[in-house]
Amino acid sequence: MIADIIDISTLMVCTFLSTMVVGIFMLQVWLTDRRHAAAGYWCLTMWVGSLATPLYALRPFGFPMLTVGLGNGLAMLAYALMWAGFRVFDRRPVYPMVVLAGPVVWGLAYLFVPQVAGDVNNRIILSSLIITTYSVWMGIDIWRGRGGETLPTRTMSAIFFLSHGIIYSLRIPMAILAPAGLGHGTANSPWFAIFSLELFAHTILAAIAMLVLIKERGEALYRQASRTDALTGIANRGSFLEDVHPHLSSGAGTLMVFDLDRFKAVNDTYGHVAGDAVLKRFSARISSWLEEGMLFCRFGGEEFALFAPGHDVERAEAFAEALRREVAAMSVVCEGREIGVSVSIGLADAVTFGADFDRLHSAADSALYAAKEAGRNRVMRAAPAGAGLADVARRMREPDTSASGLAASG
Numbered sequence: 001m002i003a004d005i006i007d008i009s010t011l012m013v014c015t016f017l018s019t020m021v022v023g024i025f026m027l028q029v030w031l032t033d034r035r036h037a038a039a040g041y042w043c044l045t046m047w048v049g050s051l052a053t054p055l056y057a058l059r060p061f062g063f064p065m066l067t068v069g070l071g072n073g074l075a076m077l078a079y080a081l082m083w084a085g086f087r088v089f090d091r092r093p094v095y096p097m098v099v100l101a102g103p104v105v106w107g108l109a110y111l112f113v114p115q116v117a118g119d120v121n122n123r124i125i126l127s128s129l130i131i132t133t134y135s136v137w138m139g140i141d142i143w144r145g146r147g148g149e150t151l152p153t154r155t156m157s158a159i160f161f162l163s164h165g166i167i168y169s170l171r172i173p174m175a176i177l178a179p180a181g182l183g184h185g186t187a188n189s190p191w192f193a194i195f196s197l198e199l200f201a202h203t204i205l206a207a208i209a210m211l212v213l214i215k216e217r218g219e220a221l222y223r224q225a226s227r228t229d230a231l232t233g234i235a236n237r238g239s240f241l242e243d244v245h246p247h248l249s250s251g252a253g254t255l256m257v258f259d260l261d262r263f264k265a266v267n268d269t270y271g272h273v274a275g276d277a278v279l280k281r282f283s284a285r286i287s288s289w290l291e292e293g294m295l296f297c298r299f300g301g302e303e304f305a306l307f308a309p310g311h312d313v314e315r316a317e318a319f320a321e322a323l324r325r326e327v328a329a330m331s332v333v334c335e336g337r338e339i340g341v342s343v344s345i346g347l348a349d350a351v352t353f354g355a356d357f358d359r360l361h362s363a364a365d366s367a368l369y370a371a372k373e374a375g376r377n378r379v380m381r382a383a384p385a386g387a388g389l390a391d392v393a394r395r396m397r398e399p400d401t402s403a404s405g406l407a408a409s410g
Helices: 008-032 037-057 064-089 096-112 120-144 154-169 171-177 190-226 237-248 263-270 272-289 313-329 357-373 389-397
Strands: 181-183 186-188 254-260 295-300 303-308 331-334 337-340 343-349 379-381
Touching (some): 037 190, 064 096, 064 190, 120 154, 120 171, 254 357, 272 337
Parallel strands (some): 343 379
Antiparallel strands (some): 254 303, 295 303
């Protein structure tokens, strides 16, 4: 009864039309932006699958070498290319031997193993093993990618491919326990018709998943670009402000404001290329020192900001002093010339100045200005309102034991 309702040939024609349409869209995506290499693989997936489905539909007319042998081989190649596409999507290596393994195993078995060519149930078992392997492998790869990138559709896609692999593997015990007959050139059984319907639904859903993942990846890259400083690769001011506010609500943490000393002299003496090199090297050095949970950004020009959640001002001051020494010890080589670097740092803590970022930044900026006035290349802590002027003066008179300013040799 079910086999009469679900016509296999009609399903194959519908699959052909849907995969062709998706293949055209995938080609457009790939041609528009070649960085979407996965779209190239998935385009081939759809078109190879499109070649396989008419061959399935033509089985009632004979020519088993083409309709069965080549048709199944193309279907397995489509799954292999889909696997490769997901590997490329997650920046994992693609192994050509794995791509070719399924189609080659099928082709050799169909050509040289009479039990496969002559028995539809043996063909079902072998093709199910190959397609299940690719499907489960895809599901595992997609699931593993969740840690490196958050895409809303990723988890659902992983479950979808894993469940498809499990469902498709059930064809194996069915072919053993309730062997399908052969009718009109293909398997003739109610359970085979049901599995064919699931395969059709899987093809449509797989195509949708690919397109949605590409869309989500593009949106994620756009959001990341909008939150990142183009020169240094660290967070920009907007994303820093967005991320720091939830931490300030807890009422703990210290803001550090950095300013590279005599940076204008670097640009004037060595050129803006050298200045850019200094900014990038400084950003990389500070980033390598960050503790878990710290937020670091380029605030603008040669000014940077770092927020240390949960750090009281004493702990933050010790950390800032270590950073200052690290920067003073580094040098940047640009076009054969060595450029010395130093940084002044101002600190303000949320316990003293409150959770309002503008007030906190103003206090840290005042401390930074004091560090500049005191001779640069030093760390200064913001004085709370009402602090004695003697204490401020004492801090400004503290000797600076490290080299300051611009050291250069050409």
